[in-house]
Amino acid sequence: PRPLHPPLRHVPLSPTLAVNEAIARKKREGAWVLPLGFGEAGIPIHPALVRELAAGADRGAYGPVAGSAPLRAAVAGYWARRGLPTDPGMIVSGPGSKPLLFALITAIGGDVVVPAPSWVSYAAQATLANVDPVFVATPPGEGGVPSPALLADAVVRARAAGRTIRAVVVTLPDNPTGTLASEETVRRLCTVAREHDLVIISDEIYRDLVHDPSRQVHSPAAFAPERTVVTSSLSKAHAAGGWRLGVARLPEGPFGEALRASLLGIASEIWSSSPAPVQHAAAFAYSEPAELVAHVDRSRRLHAAVMGAVADRFAAAGARVRRPEAAFYVYPDLDPLRATLQARHGVRTAADLCDLLLERYGVGVLPGSSFGEPAEALRVRVAPSLLYGENDEQRLEALAAPD
Ligand code: PLP
Numbered sequence: 445p446r447p448l449h450p451p452l453r454h455v456p457l458s459p460t461l462a463v464n465e466a467i468a469r470k471k472r473e474g475a476w477v478l479p480l481g482f483g484e485a486g487i488p489i490h491p492a493l494v495r496e497l498a499a500g501a502d503r504g505a506y507g508p509v510a511g512s513a514p515l516r517a518a519v520a521g522y523w524a525r526r527g528l529p530t531d532p533g534m535i536v537s538g539p540g541s542k543p544l545l546f547a548l549i550t551a552i553g554g555d556v557v558v559p560a561p562s563w564v565s566y567a568a569q570a571t572l573a574n575v576d577p578v579f580v581a582t583p584p585g586e587g588g589v590p591s592p593a594l595l596a597d598a599v600v601r602a603r604a605a606g607r608t609i610r611a612v613v614v615t616l617p618d619n620p621t622g623t624l625a626s627e628e629t630v631r632r633l634c635t636v637a638r639e640h641d642l643v644i645i646s647d648e649i650y651r652d653l654v655h656d657p658s659r660q661v662h663s664p665a666a667f668a669p670e671r672t673v674v675t676s677s678l679s680k681a682h683a684a685g686g687w688r689l690g691v692a693r694l695p696e697g698p699f700g701e702a703l704r705a706s707l708l709g710i711a712s713e714i715w716s717s718s719p720a721p722v723q724h725a726a727a728f729a730y731s732e733p734a735e736l737v738a739h740v741d742r743s744r745r746l747h748a749a750v751m752g753a754v755a756d757r758f759a760a761a762g763a764r765v766r767r768p769e770a771a772f773y774v775y776p777d778l779d780p781l782r783a784t785l786q787a788r789h790g791v792r793t794a795a796d797l798c799d800l801l802l803e804r805y806g807v808g809v810l811p812g813s814s815f816g817e818p819a820e821a822l823r824v825r826v827a828p829s830l831l832y833g834e835n836d837e838q839r840l841e842a843l844a845a846p847d
Contacts, residue, residue, distance in 0.1 A: 478808065500720065515691075519537075530693055536707055536711065540689065549645075555610065557599070559588055559816075561821070583629055616646055621773070623770070625662075637664070637671060653681055653772070669697075677690035681743070747828065750828045751773075751774055773825055775812075777812070798822070
């Protein structure tokens with residue numbers, strides 16, 4: 445028979461997963477590897493959460509598309525404790541927040557503004573959903589939120605050119621920069637969104653990992669509740685990315701109802717419902733029993749202590765870097781080191797440096813180009829256990845000492 449050559453759509457592997465696979469390959473070849481590419485917390489899942497998953501393992505039936513009633517009630521409580529009163533009927537769960545974000549972009553159906561830089565998948569998902577991503581720079585020092593003035597300009601220009609921008613994505617706190625936008629910027633973004641009739645997708649997956657506990661995350665859902673969708677998941681604070689459980693909190697009012705119907709339709713055709721045993725465990729996690737709250741808090745303190753030290757090292761080496769305020773990423777800009785890197789290692793771009801680090805040293809990190817910009821940045825995922833070893837309990841405990 446003739447070989448089959450169907451005209452397949454070319455979809456490259458997402459950079460975070462591609463670096464993961466490259467690291468796994470090197471590991472199989474017996475090489476020493478240091479995985480600092482993929483975004484995973486460097487803490488174990490709490491044993492009480494694992495017990496809940498096991499307790500839910502006999503749940504074999506399909507559940508409601510939106511998620512189980514106990515899960516939706518627990519998630520509504522989680523948001524209410526963060527100042528956002530929530531109707532459980534407006535919560536939808538999915539197998540990770542990633543597919544929920546894709547389903548939201550698909551449902552909204554117009555071009556979408558994303559911050560520059562921003563998490564690898566927003567722009568790629570927009571392209572997959574047959575809409576265009578529009579990168580808009582963030583204000584200095586405030587990653588994750590497109591500058592409100594530049595956003596307004598971009599929307600006016602795009603509309604004048606006959607394009608339809610319908611949504612803007614914000615990441616609070618941000619990946620890759622690890623920064624947290626101010627209340628003022630979030631409020632101004634909401635004003636622009638209202639003036640220009642935009643939906644706001646607020647990805648708050650790192651909300652519980654803000655290093656300074658006195659800093660509040662200001663969600664656009666507080667200022668523009670009629671147009672803001674908020675997403676979160678078990679992946680980061682609870683270190684359970686492999687369980688694949690995300691949640692979306694939909695806007696209030698008629699638009700929220702219409703979006704819910706569209707989202708459920710898409711979900712029903714793609715994932716039907718998220719895994720029932722994981723939903724059972726997630727209801728426990730989102731009800732925030734004291735032991736899990738303490739665990740997340742410990743993770744926050746560990747990351748805060750280690751990441752500042754790593755950022756300082758990059759600064760001492762001559763990189764341009766901000767001390768991260770949240771999550772577990774350091775995002776140094778190596779532009780000032782360009783000449784040195786070329787002279788010493790023969791690399792011309794951060795992407796080349798990432799290849800060299802992986803192939804020669806077994807260290808997996810990602811270049812700024814994967815996030816939209818700047819091309820010379822590196823995103824380095826930092827985990828306390830990678831620095832001190834899982835078993836160096838004493839040093840880890842010293843780091844995790846209460847604030
Ligand atoms: N949003 C951001 C900003 C992320 O960093 C990630 C994971 O890397 C996700 C969403 C998706 O996470 P998940 O699908 O595991 O919920």
